[in-house]
Amino acid sequence: MIDFFKFAWDVIRGKRAVERALISAYALAPGLLITSSLYGPLRSSLAIDLEKPFAISELKTEIVSGGQPANKQGLILIAEPVSSRYRIKLNSGASKIWTSLSLDEVQANASYLVLDRGGLSNETPFVGVGKPVTVVIEGSIANDVQFPGGTERVEDWELVSQRAKSIVSSILFACVFAFGLSIPAGIPSPDGDQKETGEVRT
Amino acid sequence: MPGLLVAIVLIASLILVHFSIRAQPLPPNCPLNVDEGLPLPEAGQASTVFSLTALFGAYFGIALLLGLPALLGLAFGTALGFFLIRVWIDKHKPERFEPFLFGLLKGNDGNATIYALFICGVQCAYAASELLILREIAKVSLGVRADQATFVAVGVAVIGYFYVLSGGYVGVFRTDVVQFLLVGIMGVVFGVFLLGHEPTVGLSAGLFPRPGYWKLPGGISGLPLYVYHFSLATVMGGGLLAASPDAWKRVFMARKKAGPGGGRFLVFVIVGTLPFLMLLPFAVAIGPIPDGAVSTGQIFSSLLNGDALFVVAALGLIASFLSSFDGALLASVHLGLMLRRKKSEQVPPTQNEMSRFHWLMVAALLTVFLLFRSLVGFSNPYLLGNLLLGPYALIAGIQVGTRGNISLLRENSVLWVTVLGILGWFFYFVSIGIPKVPTTYQINTVPGGVLLFFVVAFTCQALVYWRAKE
Numbered sequence: 001m002i003d004f005f006k007f008a009w010d011v012i013r014g015k016r017a018v019e020r021a022l023i024s025a026y027a028l029a030p031g032l033l034i035t036s037s038l039y040g041p042l043r044s045s046l047a048i049d050l051e052k053p054f055a056i057s058e059l060k061t062e063i064v065s066g067g068q069p070a071n072k073q074g075l076i077l078i079a080e081p082v083s084s085r086y087r088i089k090l091n092s093g094a095s096k097i098w099t100s101l102s103l104d105e106v107q108a109n110a111s112y113l114v115l116d117r118g119g120l121s122n123e124t125p126f127v128g129v130g131k132p133v134t135v136v137i138e139g140s141i142a143n144d145v146q147f148p149g150g151t152e153r154v155e156d157w158e159l160v161s162q163r164a165k166s167i168v169s170s171i172l173f174a175c176v177f178a179f180g181l182s183i184p185a186g187i188p189s190p191d192g193d194q195k196e197t198g199e200v201r202t
Numbered sequence: 203m204p205g206l207l208v209a210i211v212l213i214a215s216l217i218l219v220h221f222s223i224r225a226q227p228l229p230p231n232c233p234l235n236v237d238e239g240l241p242l243p244e245a246g247q248a249s250t251v252f253s254l255t256a257l258f259g260a261y262f263g264i265a266l267l268l269g270l271p272a273l274l275g276l277a278f279g280t281a282l283g284f285f286l287i288r289v290w291i292d293k294h295k296p297e298r299f300e301p302f303l304f305g306l307l308k309g310n311d312g313n314a315t316i317y318a319l320f321i322c323g324v325q326c327a328y329a330a331s332e333l334l335i336l337r338e339i340a341k342v343s344l345g346v347r348a349d350q351a352t353f354v355a356v357g358v359a360v361i362g363y364f365y366v367l368s369g370g371y372v373g374v375f376r377t378d379v380v381q382f383l384l385v386g387i388m389g390v391v392f393g394v395f396l397l398g399h400e401p402t403v404g405l406s407a408g409l410f411p412r413p414g415y416w417k418l419p420g421g422i423s424g425l426p427l428y429v430y431h432f433s434l435a436t437v438m439g440g441g442l443l444a445a446s447p448d449a450w451k452r453v454f455m456a457r458k459k460a461g462p463g464g465g466r467f468l469v470f471v472i473v474g475t476l477p478f479l480m481l482l483p484f485a486v487a488i489g490p491i492p493d494g495a496v497s498t499g500q501i502f503s504s505l506l507n508g509d510a511l512f513v514v515a516a517l518g519l520i521a522s523f524l525s526s527f528d529g530a531l532l533a534s535v536h537l538g539l540m541l542r543r544k545k546s547e548q549v550p551p552t553q554n555e556m557s558r559f560h561w562l563m564v565a566a567l568l569t570v571f572l573l574f575r576s577l578v579g580f581s582n583p584y585l586l587g588n589l590l591l592g593p594y595a596l597i598a599g600i601q602v603g604t605r606g607n608i609s610l611l612r613e614n615s616v617l618w619v620t621v622l623g624i625l626g627w628f629f630y631f632v633s634i635g636i637p638k639v640p641t642t643y644q645i646n647t648v649p650g651g652v653l654l655f656f657v658v659a660f661t662c663q664a665l666v667y668w669r670a671k672e
Contacts, residue, residue: 018557025367025560029567030360036575037356156349163509164345166205167516171357174212178364181220 053084057159073140079133081125089119089142098136204513219373233559235300240375243452244473245382249525251477252385265485268411275432277478279439287453299454309609313616318541324593325534330573331586338583362524381521388518396487441598448529538562592627595655603662610666
């Protein structure tokens, strides 16, 4: 965020009052809002969904063929092959997990994917794996996910539907379009400026 | 697919504004002094009502909990508000809207400054509360994760900001037509969908108020209670218009387009009040919601199963948000411009006002954003909207008490009336308990707001009377 303010100061420094107002209104103020919402000071990893290192989905019931559905708590973790370290806290210690990794891959990543009584610690990307990895864990999840230097709420990491994601992407796309359309219309070119004022800068 | 359609509509609206403004650029000397090329003021007004219905849930909550008497009162109050604003405008016979708005600030500097800043602040707070609620709706109804919902709300707000910045009134009025179509489609599609389902409650149960809301002392019920509900809702509907500069502009435009015949104005009134009557079948079809904590997501979750319904809902909610948000942002900036013009004593302005307009847009946007950011962590996103009932009642009271002419008041009277009114409202609000989550009982603050309106209106009337006697 400090970088943004430094950038803003560099942009408007030395400009005329009219130009400062135009640049602030058409670029800096809306830019600040968008930047702050994507990488805001209140959150460290509030990035667009594609960059999220993992997603969680809670499991609540078990259906057995021919039997009655019953409550059974668990969770699915989908870990993306991007650089990240985190620990998912569990309320009750899980004794086993089920992964989409092969036996060789699990052995190669013994220190990257660690299950203990308090939760599941992950360090991604996994060695030798370039695809997302799915992990099924038995047990109920706690409210927090731990990261180096901080903790975040589980609900911020839940899996969302594709259509909900598409709404987010569409808003981002429309915002980019709005900037693209409005900035050239709102901010005069140096040539136009010279024509308007009749002065030529050297 | 849903995202693509949303993107197409938003981008099409941006292109509409872009080409509109190329054909009719903002006048540099007074960028918001535009009364030409503003189509269908009815569309914007109806979209705003939809916003208060679908997004805020205030009017929808009244329909669900209080039934027909209150709903009729809201419709009647809104129609009455339109006519009273028209009478107010007729009294001044302005050729254009801007001098009329400037007239609001005539008289001594202290009163004008406080009044203008107060209305600007309330409009910005209203825009911030719309943002908070849009974020919540995106989260619970559209299924977007909390962090992404924040971006959705801010992103849509930035798009709305560009409509206003690039197009001023032309941008807002023209996109209002598109937004009206979208919210209209949402209303019709959900209406048809709900008609295909068995109502969960009988018609008579949906028509009458539920006990526990807007009670009369002594447990009086029956006709007196219905009349009481009708009266409260009438004041609420009319008061909201009396305190909304964007509604004044729309009434001004409708009056101007109507000419001496007045038929067009009647169309404006009918279109502006029709959304209220459309609420009743919705309320009957959706059925009773439990008293206490309420979740908008739960109410609408069954309606958003199919992709088509999801797209219609997403577009309708975004459209109703944009309509209200842009109206509030523009009203705030326009009043700010008038205040600066009064301070600089340049009427009509002799210098280019574009820079001032741009800085005011920046200030309004950042104010709205900071308010949003500071309240986004609070568990009840409807709280700010609920709190604003008091300031709206205050402004409406001052408007009615002074007949829209604060120059009749003594110097600094507006300051004292505002401070005491806000303090009174704050203590009242705290005394009934600040709701930590959205609850149906928030609707019970309306009688307090109506009481505040009458106290302020009578106080201002008394102050005007005493000053006239001196």
